[in-house]
Amino acid sequence: MEPIIHINQIHKYFGHVHALRGVSLDIYKGEVVVVIGPSGSGKSTLLRCINRLEEFDQGQIVVDGITLDSAENINAVRTEVGMVFQQFNLFPHLSVLENVTLAQTVVRKRNPAEAKIIGMQLLEKVGIPEKAQVYPLQLSGGQQQRVAIARALAMNPKIMLFDEPTSALDPEMIQEVLDVMLALAREGMTMVVVSHEMGFARAAANRAILMDEGQIIEEAPPNVLFTNPTNERTKLFLSKVLL
Amino acid sequence: MVNSKNENNSKNGEKKGYSFFFDRWWLLLFGVLAIIVLLVIFKPDPFRRIIIFVYDGIWVTIFTTVVSFVLVLIFGLAAGLGRISKNIILNGMATIYVELVRGIPLLVQLMFWYFAFPSVIQEVGNAFAISSFATYRANPFLMAILGLTFCYSAYMSEVYRAGIQSISKGQMEAARSLGMNYFQSMRFIILPQAIRVILPPVGNEFITLLKDSSLVSVVAVADITRRGREFMAANFIPIQTWVMVALLYLVLTLFSARIVTWIERKTKLER
Numbered sequence A: 001m002e003p004i005i006h007i008n009q010i011h012k013y014f015g016h017v018h019a020l021r022g023v024s025l026d027i028y029k030g031e032v033v034v035v036i037g038p039s040g041s042g043k044s045t046l047l048r049c050i051n052r053l054e055e056f057d058q059g060q061i062v063v064d065g066i067t068l069d070s071a072e073n074i075n076a077v078r079t080e081v082g083m084v085f086q087q088f089n090l091f092p093h094l095s096v097l098e099n100v101t102l103a104q105t106v107v108r109k110r111n112p113a114e115a116k117i118i119g120m121q122l123l124e125k126v127g128i129p130e131k132a133q134v135y136p137l138q139l140s141g142g143q144q145q146r147v148a149i150a151r152a153l154a155m156n157p158k159i160m161l162f163d164e165p166t167s168a169l170d171p172e173m174i175q176e177v178l179d180v181m182l183a184l185a186r187e188g189m190t191m192v193v194v195s196h197e198m199g200f201a202r203a204a205a206n207r208a209i210l211m212d213e214g215q216i217i218e219e220a221p222p223n224v225l226f227t228n229p230t231n232e233r234t235k236l237f238l239s240k241v242l243l
Numbered sequence B: 001m002v003n004s005k006n007e008n009n010s011k012n013g014e015k016k017g018y019s020f021f022f023d024r025w026w027l028l029l030f031g032v033l034a035i036i037v038l039l040v041i042f043k044p045d046p047f048r049r050i051i052i053f054v055y056d057g058i059w060v061t062i063f064t065t066v067v068s069f070v071l072v073l074i075f076g077l078a079a080g081l082g083r084i085s086k087n088i089i090l091n092g093m094a095t096i097y098v099e100l101v102r103g104i105p106l107l108v109q110l111m112f113w114y115f116a117f118p119s120v121i122q123e124v125g126n127a128f129a130i131s132s133f134a135t136y137r138a139n140p141f142l143m144a145i146l147g148l149t150f151c152y153s154a155y156m157s158e159v160y161r162a163g164i165q166s167i168s169k170g171q172m173e174a175a176r177s178l179g180m181n182y183f184q185s186m187r188f189i190i191l192p193q194a195i196r197v198i199l200p201p202v203g204n205e206f207i208t209l210l211k212d213s214s215l216v217s218v219v220a221v222a223d224i225t226r227r228g229r230e231f232m233a234a235n236f237i238p239i240q241t242w243v244m245v246a247l248l249y250l251v252l253t254l255f256s257a258r259i260v261t262w263i264e265r266k267t268k269l270e271r
């Protein structure tokens, strides 16, 4: 079977910082992959390379059969790949519903009525249909992040990328976001999740990956990686996180 | 100073009605208007005569300013986008344009457009035997508007640039990751937010442009200032003439400032 995301030996430099040092990774349809690792290890950079928010310097990424090279291909890939950010990045000048419908009408060329129906369905799915007419800054962090997930889903992506979706949230709001993500995983969405939420990883992930200094150090099912790591650096990192 | 006062008012929750539209700054405007009216009524000679004489100049000033400003809004945005562009050529062109224009006094630029630029076209016409170029004559209005637009678009590009850069990078990334292209992201996400940020400086630019438009009087445009000079030359009453001209400008600038504030509040209350 063809992987839906094929990452082959990519390198990324920020000036002198060698942020990704030859990362290769294949992800298959329906897989949920959790990426962990210390700060600065290149997790965000890897995720951002997948939808080309970041350009890489060497190597190759193929998403759903589309090679990331030309500008056209990048936009094609971006409509297939949804992204959820640590800081939510909702559009503050648009209502919650408009946040979810804008790209549908502008990019997917759906008519506004249809976009609205889909938008409301998605807001119901993430559990906040009653906030449709509210502006994002009036919502709690957890609610904002759920809207951000709905906004990405509105494009009918085949893949969802999450970059530390819960680490800007107050502790009592983390679970409501993880629940939405868990439901998404159960539906068979292909997901790449940068997160240190071990509970979520155990419940949802097929694979956990540890990155350090721009490389993938170890890769295993979450239970194995968290309880029986083989690599010394993995052990060191886990001992700090699991304190 | 004007702005900080208004911020306070809107924070106090004045939402609708007279107190919203008519604050104390309107009193200043009405005061100036009252002085003009009183002068005209109680001292018609010379004040009524001055007003009648410069009246068409008022419209020339307004017309020149408004037309130039609309063009400045468009070209300033283009130059501002050039300044933040990652394309080296676009960025370089925009940067050179802005830095050059900002380093040359507006008066000198206007002189160039009115006196030198037509000569350049004529020379070119002579050299290449293009008769419509060789007999080219500068239209003062056109050259004044061209000069003001060329100069102020450079200033305005910096306002746009600052406004766009004040919007967090995550907004553009979120828009792009939804598949919107650069222009869609600008149009639907970045500019609508930036406009709220840049309204006060844009209003400022308008008022400064209104005042600087008095410089077009040296390139044969019969605006308020030029009409004032003509009146003075014919009647030798400098004090009264320039007091009246100053009062007329004050009415225009104070009124513009009120309109700017009003628009600012309207856009703020939208949500």
Ligand SMILES: Nc1ncnc2c1ncn2[C@@H]1O[C@H](COP(=O)(O)OP(=O)(O)OP(=O)(O)O)[C@@H](O)[C@H]1O
Pocket: A014, A017, A019, A037, A038, A039, A040, A041, A042, A043, A044, A045, A046
């Ligand atoms: N825009 C940038 N400019 C310069 N250097 C960058 C940039 N983005 C990331 N880096 C550097 O690249 C390296 C990898 O950063 P990255 O953000 O991918 O790490 P991360 O694993 O996501 O860390 P964190 O857990 O703190 O989010 C770091 O050394 C970082 O300083």
Ligand SMILES: [Mg+2]
Pocket: A043, A044, A045, A163, A164
């Ligand atoms: Mg990160």
